[in-house]
Amino acid sequence: MGIFNKIFGSSDTSEAPEPSKLQWARLTEMSQLDTIVEESKTKPVAIFKHSTRCGISNMVIKQFESQYDLEENQMKVYYLDLLSFRPISQEIAARFQVWHESPQLILVKNGVTVGHASHSQINAIPLEQFV
Template sequence: MQKIDSIQEFDKLVDSGETFFFLKHSTTCPISGAGYDEFAKFDQNGTDQLYYLTVQDSRELSNYIAEKFHVKHESPQAILFVNSDVAWHASHFKITSKSLAAAKEENVK
């Protein structure tokens, strides 16, 4: 997993057209902590592009993603980007390693 802090880094990633998962999470919320743990658990295979931001550190980027892609901000929130657009997203307890795997299976050919 790689932390992204700036709009420029994020835009470069989106513009690459790569398929990747992105997680927004809060360091002060236990539900967000659980989402982060599930995201990290999903990362164990090491074959997926996984990025995240911490809402407290990157509020501007978090808001930018919500506005640009019309995905209402929630925390925690996992988003799958395919072909430079949102293909799937989930929040709170819907973020599990199984739901991430299913999203990849359904949206990545």
């Protein structure tokens, strides 16, 4: 089944993104949303909501990682395994006023959403315009 997992994604919900040049911060606690708001006052924050069971989500996160070209100090990037942390995903939708989709990228600056996209549109967002 290895080839099918590579094409369609694995059903293992414990998977994290593969190592990349991106320094992912894992989003696992509701209190981190307050931290994100505060951090976004000094540099933009991105939240990547990822479904570990979805082939499209797996494809998009790999593309996002390979195309990401900001320096580590320019943007903080959080990774949310939304299957394992669904209540956090729901709170993100409410707090940042963005309809839930998966995969989804939400950009926060000065405590508010300044951009968001889902599916293949994630990789079309020019991240440098938010720095």
